[in-house]
Amino acid sequence: MTGKIIICMLRNDLRLHDNEALLWAFKNGSRVLPIYCFDPRHYKGTYHFGFPKTGPHRLKFLLESIQDLRQILKSRGSGLIVRTGKPEEVITDLIQKIGKESIDSLVYSEEVTEEELDVESFLKSSCGVKVKTFWENTLYHRDDLPFHYKQLPDIYTQFRKVVESNVPVRSVLATPRELKPLPSGIEEGNIPTSEDLGVSGVHADSRSAFPYKGGESTGLERIDYYLWQTDKVAHYKETRNCMIGSDYSTKFSPWLAHGCLSPRFIYSEIKRYEKERTANQSTYWVLFELLWRDYFRYVALKYGNMIFYPGGIQGKHIPWKKDKNAFNAWKEGRTGVPYVDANMRELAATGFMSNRGRQNVASFLTKDLKLDWRLGAEWFESMLIDHDVCSNYGNWLYSAGIGNDPREDRKFNMVKQGLDYDPNGDFIRLWIPELNKVKGADIHTVWALSSAVLLRAEVSLAETYPKPLLIAPEWSRHMGKIGSGGGRGRGGGGGSKLKQQKGMDFYFKNSQPR
Missing domain, CATH: 1.10.579.10 (DNA Cyclobutane Dipyrimidine Photolyase, subunit A, domain 3)
Structure with a gap:
């Protein structure tokens, strides 16, 4: 392999630590070319309803993450190539310009849904060099599961019990201090602005529960703060359903969704915290929700495009409505139901919403308004900083009663x-x-x-x-329990809650620990 170049395509793995594909490239190549492509398809409309596929909040976080990764790689002797274009075309053209004889291989982390798989399929068949792939972005590795993904249990609890008791979490990979340099003669390329990509810029809102920048650096800082500086992780289970402020929950999900944080690294830090300080229900609950995140990824792997169908993975025939006025009222926070409206306005202003809010607005859309759940899923895809396709669609299917919920007709009051x-x-x-x-x-x-x-x-x-x-x-x-001008404590009967809160604090979390 002496003198050979390894190209590493980056997508939702924007980190150096515990990035198996990138670290393998640096270990085995004489020169390494990490590349990120701003795919123009990501800045068009969503599939059914044409909402901006990447909204301004998520794009801002993405741009910050790319800038941060470039700085990290440069500080260790490498760099990051940035291009705008379809990755399968950009990388194929790049290989032709460099010359196939100078390239050892193309490596990347595998994805599981159709749009990403189409890119991988094209590259495997057309790039003209060896392709090596890695399974990342889950806590538990696909190859370590005690069953084939096609035999994945359709109920989370069954999955959790088998995996927690039988599957080890692989160790975090060591991060080298010095990296192989970029190949000579290749321009790194400018990181585009939001406007370059046809997306309006966005200003920070002082009320936001997520006042953080994107990038591996800030993600690692957040872990250090939430665990080691403040011990807030030790109270996570008691605070995670709060609504105001940055510290009621982990807020890890945006960094997880973009791959700025490794779930295995979060796991290793939680385990170290439990050993050195305390282990309780709160520390376990962070891992519980990381496992929910894994589960939705394996659900997408098992069911493929069924996660996008109107009847979901259950194939139900539900006469979903598509009332434009009702939907617009929902997305703009004008339903006349204050708890719903406040959450939707927070989403529009900041790109973030609490776990509790996500569960409620999704239930209101699907169970009260009886609108097509895909309207909500695509709006979340557009607006959420922490959008992850598997978690987002998995959670919406769950909320709509056509996914992995063993209980039918679940509805929030x-x-x-x-x-x-x-x-x-x-x-x-x-x-x-x-x-x-x-x-x-x-x-x-x-x-x-x-x-x-x-x-x-x-x-x-x-x-x-x-x-x-x-x-x-x-x-x-x-x-009748609300008196004019009176306050009220927590409690009261009626209404249904998600058993074990369904682990949606990571994304809906979908997301991932939110």
Whole structure:
């Protein structure tokens, strides 16, 4: 292999630490050419409804992650080639320009869904050099599972019990201090701006629960902060369903989704924390949700494009609605249901939403409005900083009742959920300032307030704030418990919660530990 170049295509693995494909290239090549391509297909419309496929918040995080990775590689003697174009075309052209005789191989991490697999298929058949691939981005390696992925259990608990008790997590790979240099004569290329890619720039919102930049560096800093500097991980299970602030949950999911953090590295740090400080339900719960993230990736591997079908992996025939006005009200935070609207406004302003919020707005879209779940999935794809195709679509299928949920007709009670997780309405007031003068828990059912109370709060329904699109029957059992101007603690009967919170704190988490 002396004198040979290894090309490493990077996609959702934007890190140096524990990046098997990239580290293998540096170990085995005389020259290594890491390359990232801004694929123009990622900046067009989503498949069914044409929303911007990569919205401004996620693109901002991606651009920061690319810049950070370039700096990390340069600091160790290498660099990062950046191009705009379809990766299968860019890399094939690059191989021809360099000369096949000078290249040993092309390496990359495997993906599991169709668009990414099409790129891999083209490269394998047309690039003209050896191709070597690696399975990454999961905590538990595909080859270590005690069953073939086609025999994956359709219930998470069954998967978890088998994997936790029988499968070891592979060790984190050592990161070299010095790296092989880039091949000579190849321009590194400029990192494009949002505007270059046809996406409007976005400004930071001071209310955001995710005020962080993209990149491996900030991701590693977040792990250090959340575990070692503050010990907040030791209280994660108690705080993860909160709504306001950056520290109620791990916030690891955006870095996981872009591959800036390795799930195995998070696992190794949690295990070290448990050994050196404390092991409790909270530390376990972070690993529990990392395993949910794995599970949705293996579900996508097992079912392929069925995860995108209207009937999901269960093949149900549900007459989903496509009411444009109702959907627009949902995505813009104008449903007239304050708990839903506050979460949707947070998403639009920041690209982030809590685990609790994601579960509720998804239930409202699919179970109350009865809208096509793919409207919600594609809107999340566009807006979320931490969008991961497997986690996103897996969670939406779960919420819509056509995925891996063993319980049928699961539905969230929006009023009860709001009272449980935002008892005094502080989160709602943060994102719906026109309701700021509504006191206490009354804010959750503003439509039920008397004219006198609304007048004092300077709220005019259908003028300053919308009337609700609907009032679900189950909401009424909680409305009588809210006194005018009164507050309310957590609790109350009725409504359904996800058993074990479904591990969605990583993405819906989908995402991954959020």
